[in-house]
Amino acid sequence: MALATLYAKAAAADKTLPACHAFIIDHRVRDESTEEAEWVKQQLRWKFEIPATIIPLTWPEQDPFNSLHRFETDARKLRYQALGRACREHEISELLVAHHADDQAETILMRLMKGRWRSGLQGMQAVETIPECYGIHGVYRSGSIRIHPGLPIPVVSGGIKIMRPLLPFRKERLIATCKELGVAWAEDKSNQDQTLTARNAIRHVMQKHQLPAALSVESLVDLGERMRGRVDFHKNHVEKLLRNSEVLCKLDIQTSSLNVRFPPSSMLLDRPIWSKKDVNDARNTAYILLDRLAGLVTPLEYTSASKLSGVVSAIYPELEIHNENSIHGPNSGGSLCAQGLWWQQSNEAIPSIFPRLPSGMRHPMDWLLSRQPLERHELGSSGLRLEYPPRSAAVPLVSAASDELEQWQLFDRWWFQIQNLTRDCTVVLRFFTTDELRTLMAKDKKLNPQTDPLRNIKNALKRVEPASLCRHLPALFLVSPEGKDQLVALPTLGAKTIFPEEAATPDWPCTWDVRYKAIDSGDMPLQELILPEFHQKPIRSREGVIEVKFSPKAKSGLDRKAVKAVRVKGSNEWVLDEMREKYVxxxxxxxxxxxxxxxxxxxxxxxxxxxxxxxxxxxxxxxxxxxxxxxxxxxxxxxxxxxxxxxxxxxxxxxxxxxxxxxx
Known part of the structure; x- marks a missing residue:
């Protein structure tokens, strides 16, 4: 009620504030919870004229109360997912929640107990992406798109932001404010059950026991503020490096790989690195920089800078602190996995897209970031894959507008919207297996390259450098009732199988739309960060489809208009007209x-x-x-x-x- 009271008071004084809509979560843990939710809804309408929606939670079939940890985890996940979908339905992009300083102190104390001593001690952020909603389109960092000329595919943006305006204030002060304004304080009584969740137990200890001054609410909140200040210092320096082009990076959203030329260690601080403290500070900046860049291509929902210790040591060995307690593993040899990514130093097999040194030598700070090899749980029929069953005659081809957002699904690092147009086959989106890729790229002397149905796909794969990136390209397969897989397309490369009956039959087994996941480009324009399209690209003209083959320079981003060949599809003749001259x-x-x-x-x-x-x-x-x-x-x-x-x-x-x- 404190949040609604203060917002209503602020809106009355400032007419530019947008109208608000209240959401009330009914956990249905206690019998009287539904009645209490209705009472809060009435209070909001009568006192503040704020419309409200009650959201009852639906618990899993298994008993959620047989484990305290499971109950707390499930309740948080169900609560945020319900709030996220409600915001999407009401076209709300900012969600204000009523966490206060006491909640912040509880969070920091819990993280201290779990050993999260780095950035975890910042506590809850005042503004952040809504948690627990990974993969829900229109809620988790999606819902809009960023379109710029030259981008191979759109990049998504949007989503719901969580805002916590009451974090600076103690609970007792908020209660006093409500009392002074004649508003009854409302609180979920299950929060007082010290046996229900770990947070409730910590809350009981902090309220009922005398703790050392270092563990008081004020001290814990102050600790969080100091830690945020330290982290912000390093983040600001990283953004300065990116803004001033001290870090060269080019993102390929068709293969989800990142070419990076890291800055020298001397640029990680705004002062010379002399003392051990300087080395520690420079290393902390390196953690933030690597975590920032990893976010552009990682398939993981959450990343932790603390897990990048090995990568920091591989890229900046001069910043490694040697002491008696340090444990050093074998040298990575310029290749290691972390944050769901494969970090590879540039070499002859992995050429850099950036210019070499004046001496002709490779630059030692050039690295390639790509998806790490699939883990065991991601392989096989139960692994990383999306299935789309055959279309039933009773189901309309185009779903209702309300379900359109739900049709978008997050697959690894791309969002897909796929419709199966067949009556008896299943469409599957997955990665290649090693054997499939080897067989596909093997030369078959019996096949005529000019009539091979997979020629477009093979040509597209040949242009992917290094070839190891092909292993983690999303591929669409058509699975027959007998279980036989047929490769249909590589959506991110824009290459598809040429079916023999394609010219006579306009039907296609499936349709798809693909977008790259949301990325934080900072102040850098997308067209400068992202590489242009590099594969064989069909261009429509009045004469028909023109095949344009871009040179390797186009992939590197050094010459976006470089062209190797232009010809009419199906012909060996060179073609030139006024429309195509701009590509040559x-x-x-x-x-x-x-x-x-x-x-x-x-x-x-x-x-x-x-x-x-x-x-x-x-x-x-x-x-x-x-x-x-x-x-x-x-x-x-x-x-x-x-x-x-x-x-x-x-x-x-x-x-x-x-x-x-x-x-x-």
Whole structure:
């Protein structure tokens, strides 16, 4: 009631504050809890004219009270998930909760008891992402998208934020405020049952026993504030490094991998590193930096900087503190796993996308971050996979608008919305197995590369560097009633199987939409952080589908418009028109026009065995050749003449192109 009272008072004084809607959780642990929830709802309506919704919790079938830890964990999870879905339904993005200073002290004391002595001692944050809602679209860091030109796929954003405006205030002060304003204090009576949860037991001890001054509410809250100040100092320095481009990083959201050039250890502090304290402070900044970058590609919900000790030592060995009690394992050799990621130092097998040193040597601070190999529980039929059953004739193809958000599912590091359009097959989203990937990429001499149904998928996989990233690409499979898997698509690469009947039948086994998980890019624009699309990309034009193959430079982000080839799908002829010129450099345009001129000359004068010289891979007729009845003088053309004509032709086309764009 204190939170509602203070917000109503503030809203009366400041008309710009948005209207609020109250949510009342009915845990249904006690028989009278539903009646108490109704009373609170009436008080909010009568005293403050605040609309309220009562949310009853549905407990699992097993007895939730047979374990104190399980009851506390389940209650927290059910409570936040119910609140998150209610906020999504009411289009609310900020949820205010009434945690106060006494709650903060209890949290810090519990973390002290559990040995969480690093950032855990900060306690509850004043603003944070709603907890316990991982994977719920529109609630957990999702619901909106960030679209920028050049991004291969959209990046999600949004979600529900938790705000705790009452953290600075003691409970006794909030009770006194309500009493002064004539508002009855309301509290869940189960909070006073010291045998129900561990938090209740700690609350009882703090209220009923005389504890040392260091464990008083004021001391514990002050400890949390000091720890937050220390962590904020290192976070601010990390953001400064990122903002000033002292850390080079390029994120590939198609493979969810991160190329990083870490700064030297001397830049981890704003002062020289001389003393042991300086080394400790620099190492703490390194923890925050690595944790910040790991969040861009990790498949984990929660990360802990304290678990990055081995990685910090591998990247910054000069910051490792040696003492009698330190335990040092074998050297990582520039490759180790932490935070759900595989950290690999750049080498010949893992080339860096950043320029080498002036001497030509590899930069020692270049690393690649990618998903670590799947663990045992993630493998097999019960592991990391999403299944979509066949569509029933009774089920509409398009679900109701209220269920649209629920159709989005989080798979590893991507959000997917998939619809199975078949009547008898199951669509499965999973990773490749090692054997499947080896078989797929093996050369089959019996298959014609031009007619292979998997040619687009194979070409896309060949462009993934290093090849180890292919193991953790989401793949769509069509599973027949007999249990046979057929590869359908690689959604994040935009590559799909070419079915023989595709041209005659517009139907497709499934539809999908894919988005990358929410990321914290800080002040860096997304288009600078994220690499552009690098795989073979179909482009629509009035002549049909044009295949554009980007060069490796395009993947590195050094030249986003670099192109290796442009041709009409299904044809070997080079194609150039005004629409496609923007994808090709001037030099490439002249070369393509030259080939087109040579091709026209060849088509006109024909070709005779043993005559002419090879120009651009073609045999051109000599002077005096009278094939096809044409005079020989007109058919005489060498490569230099073709290039000259091509240049003139391109000048003319460029004039027409510039005129249409209004640049002249």
């Amino acid at each position: 450099s001037w030099k490439q345009r002249v070369e393509m026009e030259k080939r087109a001129i040579l091709k026209r000359a060849e088509d006109r004068f024909g070709r005779k065995e043993g005559l002419g010289k090879t120009v651009g891979g073609r045999d051109m007729p000599k002077s005096g050749d009278k094939s096809r009845g044409e005079t020989s003088a007109v058919g005489t053309m060498d490569e230099g003449e073709a290039e000259g004509l091509a240049f003139l032709e391109m000048e003319s086309k460029q004039d027409r192109w510039d005129g249409k764009r209004g640049r002249r």
